[in-house]
Amino acid sequence: MADIDRDGGPGEPTEAFTPEFTGAFTAASVLDQPASEPDVSPHPAQPVLVPGAAQYLSRWRFVFVMLAVWVVAAAAGAGLYYWWFHSLDKTMPVFVVLVYVVAATVGSLLTALVQNRPPIAALAIGLMSAPMASVAGAALLYGGYVFGFLSV
Template sequence: MSEQTILEDPSPSNELPPPHAQPIVVPSAEQSVSRWRFVLVTAGMWIAAAAAGAGLYYWWFHGADKSLPVFAVLVFVVACTVGSLLTAMVQERPGLAAMSLALMSAPLAAALGAGGLYASYVFGWIST
């Protein structure tokens, strides 16, 4: 190899490097939901689920045939689970993500509603 090829600079020194890209602001949706909004969404879903649980327990307690109310409870739990999973797949919507979490815990709230009705029967607050 000759000395001339080694010492040659492939880029001339008078050229400037390309400028960096300037940042831009792009409007987008919120990335999270505030605590109070999450609490309101969850409380609303839990109130509806507790009423459904109390209604299902009332139907089971006063029904002669227990198979249909038990099947309705199974359908309720499956609908809550599938609805929560489908709602969780929506992207860039934090309100729907909060609703998905509330819907996933709705069977717990339904059990608490049924437990409240059961306790009112046991303690005699409501006559059967």
């Protein structure tokens, strides 16, 4: 194998690219500019407070909102499981369960977009966890069937 001259290889010789400016604007190097200090204000930005609107939600009110959503969701889950358990064709109940889960997810995402309303934020959290409460309601009904508390 022959020793190839790396500096004088075949083809046109290369040289450093220097752009040609037309003079419409002056080109400045990034290295020539002094380092700018970060904007550090002495006081952080204050939130905008709306008079008469609560900025938070008490624990008990949050618990009551969550329980209200979960009770309705558990009843819906038990009803959907009852329908599924007693139907011969399982297609429609399974489709309704899919629609229910999608509606709960989309509803929670849409209600989470509401700003400055803490009860609506609690409702969004409740709607996001509603399918879990529905599974708990269906599990209670399933346990009633399995352990013989309820007759088929």
